[in-house]
Amino acid sequence: MKTKEFEKWLKIVDKDITKWNKAMATNYEPAFLFMSLExxxxxxxxxxxxxxxxxxxxxxxxxLISLTDLGETYFVDKKIESKKWLIRSVITPIIISVATTLITYWLIGN
Known part of the structure; x- marks a missing residue:
């Protein structure tokens, strides 16, 4: 299963739940009337x-249907994880290599 595919499903379900909750505010409606996913x-x-x-x-x-806490924060959590990965995998190695180069030049005396 591709991540993008189920992320699309999660967005659809979130919109469907929002529509269902608005309908529930005026009158009881079963959730299946608003669900567009199989x-x-x-x-x-x-x-x-x-x-x-x-x-x-x-x-x-x-x-009845609802998003869990994990579903509510899924996209925010994914964005945070992407930033952490960028820092750990790209920025930190660059900083370490620059620091190592500067220390080497300082020790050599250039």
């Missing part, structure tokens, strides 16, 4: 811990 994709997102939902066995439909 159950298999929703199950994948639930297995990743990004969403949670309740399935009504009598109706055979999803009645």
């Amino acid at each position: 159950p298999e994709k929703l199950n994948f997102l639930r297995a990743k811990g990004l969403i949670t939902y309740q399935y009504d066995q009598d109706l055979h439909e999803i009645t």
